[in-house]
Amino acid sequence: MPTVRETELEMIQLVLPAHANTRGTLYGGTMMNWITTAATMAAMKLARGSVLLGSMDDLDFVAPVAIGDVVTLRAQVEYVGTSALEVGVVVYSENPRIGTRTFTTASHLAMVAIDESGRPRPVGAEITPRGSQEEPIVAAARSRKADREAALADRREQAARIDEEDEGITHAMEVTRIVFPEDAVLGTMMFAGRLMMQLDEAASILALRYCRCPIVTASIDALSFFASIRVGEIVTHKTALNYVGRSSMEVGVRVLAEHPLRGERRHTCTAFLTLVHIDAEGVKPVPPYTPGTEGERRRWAAAEQRRARRQERRQRLRGTA
Secondary structure, three states: OOOOOOHHHEEEEOHHHHEEOOOOOOOHHHHHHHHHHHHHHHHHHHOOOOOOEEOOEEEEEEOOOOOEEEEEEEEEEEOOOOEEEEEEEEEEEEEEOEEEEEEEEEEEEEEEEEEEOOOOOOOOOOOOHHHHHHHHHHHEEEEEHHHHHHHOOOHHHHHHHHOOOOOOOOEEEEEEEEHHOOOOOOOEEOHHHHHHHOOOHHHHHHHHHOOOOOOOEEEEOOEEEOOOOOOOOOOEEEEEEEOOOEEEEEEEEEEEOOOOOOOOEEEEEEEEEEEEEOOEEEOOOOOOOOOOOOOHHHHHHHHHHHHHHHHHHHHHHHHEE
16 A cells, blocks of 8 residues: 555656736636645555545645746545545745745645446545654544535535525626536546636626726635536525725625426535735735625635635745745
């Protein structure tokens, strides 16, 4: 059985203009897609077959990445259950002109091995930690897996919760798309990396319409997928402005999938993204916002709690850089 180190996979990307936002820095959705891709490849190599993203931990962008930079993503499988694989991804960026290398972000993802019909299947492999160096890594991954299982015990119930109280929300928007074959990684299942690019785009549009200023994605809170999406289905991204700070905004995105022939809808995931106003001179204020309805005040209060956890998380992340 392989050690954690033996599952390591390195993926290198050159940041091209097509990957960047209007400020010339790497688009947050593209980074999410790359992280998911690296984790998927590492999991597929060990599982010897197709995998899907089940959930992803918090993702904070510690440093910006510019056009022309080289991004290195290192993924490794840290624990294997019956059909689930815990994968860690660390990302660095390098300016090739001056040779500086910067820690950019890191996250942990839970992948699920699936068969040809999209159902979970046994991985058929285990991770054997190599001595005291890898034992804490495996133990932490095992703990994360247990926490995920407890949090997702009601996955089917969550998938069925398609209705949400949207009345009284001033800044809200819907983006609807069709899932094309190019959005799938293998078979007919939509690739989660593509979905995260789309939800980041939807959140960015709402934030831009609110502040009318240049923005970048600073973070996305942990998210879990309650149901898969297939090619040919209709995906709706329901966005709402939840909170506005001095220079940042939190946007919630609720993703619904719809069967185009039967009209059946299901809740796929809900994501909370933080977007920041940044121009050539640095971080700048955004227009103030005061919640005026009961629905807006409820969202604001929940977002304040997430913001406090987010600030603590970013401090810890910077300390490990």
